[in-house]
Amino acid sequence: MTFEEYVAARLPALLRQATVLAGDPHVAEDVVQDVLIKAQPKWARICELDAPDAYLRKMIVNELLSARRRVAAALRRERAQWPAPARNDVDVIVLREAILQVIRTLPVRQRLVIALRFYEDMSDADIAALLDCTEGTVRSQASRALAKLREMAATQPVLEDK
Amino acid sequence: MIDADAIRSAFAALADEAPPPERIHASLAVRARRHRQRRLVLRLAGAGTVAAATGVAAAGVWRFTRPPESRFPVLHAGPGGGWLEVPLRFRPTWLPRGYGEGQRGVVVEGTQAPVVSRGWQTGDMSQGISLMVGWHSSLDPDRPNGPLTTIDVNGVPGELVQVGDQALGTFLTWQPPGQPQLLISVHTDDGADAQQHLAVRVARSVRPDPGVTSVGPRFGWLPLDLAAAPWRLAHGFAGTDWVQDVRVSGTGGRQLIISMGTSAEMRLANTFTSEPVRIRDWSGWQVPAMRQLFLTLPDGVEVSAQLVDGPGDEQVMPTLIRIIEEFEFGPWPDMSWIGGR
CATH class of the missing domain: 3.30.200 (Phosphorylase Kinase; domain 1)
Incomplete structure (x- = not known):
């Protein structure tokens, strides 16, 4: 498969995956473009690995973890506004939006861990291999992220009381 | 209540916010076109592929004293010199406005350098003109083929070829008496006539250059x-x-x-x-x-x-x-x- 064929077939899926991992469609577009530009010159070798999706996912993760992107993500977190408690009817959409707000403002590693666990259904061992860390680190990052989600739920009494 | 299904549902909604792929497709297409142009210039100039321009901040200051379209960095790489000194021999004395030298290349065989090349380009690296002095059989596969037009270059007959498979390129070869073969290549966004005019004008401006370049590695x-x-x-x-x-x-x-x-x-x-x-x-x-x-x-x-x-x-x-x-x-x-x- 040539680079052009791969991009034609897989770019939409790469963008969806990157949006989940980045928590932001604009960052995702930026990262995917950078990753493809880096991958193109060595595409022949990447194809030989039989898992170009996995290779590019690793490149996307590394790009998101780069110092430059971490600074940008921190600035976004500082600007982010926590959602006001919803006073509408309790429904799935409201809860989902509230969860999304938390996901978008999580530190990069915490978001990556829960995105890979819940969206990609990856095991903690696979996540650890992908992020170059131990399974214990994966579990602690996931625990912190879930704690923030629970904290968000606790600050939304309207949802529960209604 | 937040459970795994609620988190999965949130991520699925986030994935639905993914941007459309068209912008990246367009960006990659433009980049590929520029890369093809540049690669052709470099291959024919005997120079290797240099990494594409990036926005990475690093040492170096921009030379703002030049016109805006010809900004090039001032680079402090090293002292130069090396085990082999290679005469540049020739250079064009006329180039279009906004072009600056961006590449130099040498073909090394044993302790000799039979080919030296220099490339001038616009500040955005999208267009280029190069001069190659000398020839080597290892470059034969890259020799441009096509209908020849004979052009006078300061009293010497030259051969002009235009190749237009992916991006139009114009090549003008001539050999002054007692000198190595000279090749001017032009890769611009111009049409065939304008490129030919450019190649001929640059070729006719070529004069001896006493400068040298060095091979360090x-x-x-x-x-x-x-x-x-x-x-x-x-x-x-x-x-x-x-x-x-x-x-x-x-x-x-x-x-x-x-x-x-x-x-x-x-x-x-x-x-x-x-x-x-x-x-x-x-x-x-x-x-x-x-x-x-x-x-x-x-x-x-x-x-x-x-x-x-x-x-x-x-x-x-x-x-x-x-x-x-x-x-x-x-x-x-x-x-x-x-x-x-």
Whole structure:
């Protein structure tokens, strides 16, 4: 498969995956473009690995973890506004939006861990291999992220009381 | 209540916010077009592929005294010099406004340099004009083929060829009495007539140049298929970083590329399948799946090495490591000519 064929077939899926991992469609577009530009010159070798999706996912993760992107993500977190408690009817959409707000403002590693666990259904061992860390680190990052989600739920009494 | 299904549902909604792919498709297409143009210029000029321009901030200041369209970085790479001094011999005395020198290349065979090339380009690197002095049989596969038009170049008959497969290019070859062959190549966004006019005007302005360029790096050991082949040294820049490439193609189709410079592009882009490696006193990474090595030298210069194509056996990485172990980097090049005319 040539680079052009791969991009034609897989770019939409790469963008969806990157949006989940980045928590932001604009960052995702930026990262995917950078990753493809880096991958193109060595595409022949990447194809030989039989898992170009996995290779590019690793490149996307590394790009998101780069110092430059971490600074940008921190600035976004500082600007982010926590959602006001919803006073509408309790429904799935409201809860989902509230969860999304938390996901978008999580530190990069915490978001990556829960995105890979819940969206990609990856095991903690696979996540650890992908992020170059131990399974214990994966579990602690996931625990912190879930704690923030629970904290968000606790600050939304309207949802529960209604 | 937040459960796993609620989190999955939230991520699915987030995925639905993914941007459309059209912008990236368009961006990659523009980039590929520019890359093809540039590669053609560089291949014919006997120079290697220099990393594409990046926005990475690094040492270097922009030369704002030039017109806005011809901004080039002032680079402080090294003292220059080396084991082989190569006369530049000729240069054009007229170039379109906004062009500055961006590449130099030398073909090295033994202790001789039969070909030297220089490339001038616009500040955005999208258009280029090059002059190649001399010829070598290793360049024969890249010789432009097409209908010939005879053009007078200062009293000497020249041959003009226009090639237009992917991006139009114009090539004008002539040989003054007692001098090596000269080749002007033009890759611009102009049409055929305008490119021909440009090539002829640049060619007719070519005059002797007493300047020299130097070859600093040298191989200490190469495997048999690469040892006897001529090799190419190229100097250029990417953004505000200098780049020096050495590449040699073996008889079996294998190619060795060693890149040196300050560009972050040369650093290991990811750690997938990478392993730490130590060569001399330097720490680095090897990526056996990609047949690549990455090193950061004590002075901060980044080095990447790769064996492209050829047989893939378990000896590839030991071979690459030995090549780098015995490679003489030489003094870093003087790049003060970047942006000049």
